[in-house]
Amino acid sequence: MSFVKKCLVPRLIQYFLVTFLGLTTAFFLPRFLPLDPVEQRIAQYQAFGVYIPPEQLEEIMNTLRQLYGLQGTLWEQYGIFWRRLFMGDFGPSLARYPTPVIQLIVQSIPWTIGLLLLTTLFAWVVAILMGGVAGYFRNRWTEILDGIVMVMRPIPYYIMALLCLIVFAYIFPIFPLSGGVGIGREVSFGFDTIVSIVKHGALPALTLLVVGIAWQFQSMKLIVQGVRSESYVWYARAGGVRERKIIFHYVIRNAMLPMITQLGLQLGTIFSGALVTEMVFAYPGVGWILYDAVMKGDYNLIMGIMCISVVAVTTSILFLDLVYPIFDPRVRYR
């Protein structure tokens, strides 16, 4: 009862409010841009040398407006936006007319989630274990590990991704140079498909893991070093609490709290894809179609991805807020 009243209800209200505001922003932002997508489109056609007879111009513009959902007043558009949103309809893709935006997103989202969810979770777990050990025990091996990470950290991600690509796909062609199982192809769950997915996903996953582990390793290590010298750790040790219990119940557990927050925030950003990874490895995820959409001025697709990202981020924050009290008694029933 008190959980529902004090915790769940305020959080839910906050959740719906923030989501509403986020989606509203996603709607208004493009409309306040000084660019008129319709005119831009026409200019694009003309730049490609398409001749548009003046008497047809008005008609074409009207059709385009309809496609973009730009008919009527702003408020009418806003109403239509919500109505369509609830049905998961973001209109047709403009670049790949008439494929619905939602279909493009649904096609690429499993790839993105498959890659990012797995690598994010795995990197998080590994980083916590490694960072925990390196922060708690100081010896030659952890110093070496620390040194390696310290050297690797400043390497820009795209350079590392390209290096991986050159080494593992070009010099030693273990993995394919690009692509997942082609976009739009029916995915059948056979052995071959799985092998193909693993083969195509291995390199992007590897680079994401290395980067993800490296930076989270460093934060976990620093946090553990801080917690290790906290007064309550000394008090427990002076009281004869066993070392194993101190490591897990006192140090790792307390150090986990900021890491849990970090994970929650990361999970929210999964749905907007990993642009650079997908670009370098030509991996058919959300980041890729978003990039494509931006380049081609595919407003409907951009808005579709924006809306899904907004909902994903707010939902993961809600989830985080609700599970966090399990780990931290101090915020229970506040």
Added chain:
Amino acid sequence: MTATEELLQIERVTKVFTVGSFFFKTRINAVENVSFGIKPAEIFTLAGESGCGKSTIAKIILGFEEKTAGEIVFENESIAHWREKRQLFIQKVQAVFQNPFESFNPLCAVDDIFFETVYNFHLVQNEKEAIPFIDERLKAVGLSFSEIHSRYPSELSGGQLQRASIARALLTNPSLLVADEPVSMVDASLRMSIVNLFARLREEMNLSVLYITHDLATAYYVSDRIAVMFRGNIVEMGPVEEVLLNPRHPYTQLLRDSIPEANPHRKWKGSVRVANVEEEEYLQKGCKFAGRCSLAEERCRVDFPQETLVDGVLVRCHRYN
């Protein structure tokens, strides 16, 4: 090792810390040739300003820091031997720290570590026996099991937490309690109740207390003997009445004179002339107090003074040589 009547004997213990960055390393003797003993059922105060090495001594006794030189004997056995039976040593030597809010894991209920302790030391067989056992110790400090049961540190007051941390330390029936500034974070009214608690525990449980503080008022009130430290050295040591009512060393005089009367909000630390550079004083050649001493002479800056026994009080000052 000859048998002594002391429970804990510190003999010429030195601790050297290397401080500073890579190129400008200096070695400071945070503790230098310190010797003192604590008798059974004695409350022994270690006093001195911030950074004089009090906590370092406590950490060395508790085994958290390695001493650079010297010997520590507990129950007539070298501390080196005790390392092999660490758990038994911990059972006999317990500790209480300065900040009660930081003594308990903020993510664990306060009673967690009580249960942990009673099971670890096999003091009880099961939870049924554990609760009355824990409750009894909590009663001794004026708390009860129901007051801390399933409560988190953030839900208790500083005074409750500090008493709980003492109760937890008493679970194993220790013979020595190392209390590092146990009252400096609690307010004045609670200070007395905690110090009174030490006095009572000494009577009832034969507990010895190493009471580390810079609060001379409570030290005077509760302890039998006192050692005043300055920059790693004991400058004066003896019965608490002798030392505090009739201080011989200029530093002790300075300390005593700066005890604020009936004003708990003023810290005595504020009125002491603050060391210009702590490290500089540590590295000083002669008497380390010479720079601040109004009676300092030429030899004070050159020669390190030896300890002299004056009316049962050890003084480290050239004026008594």
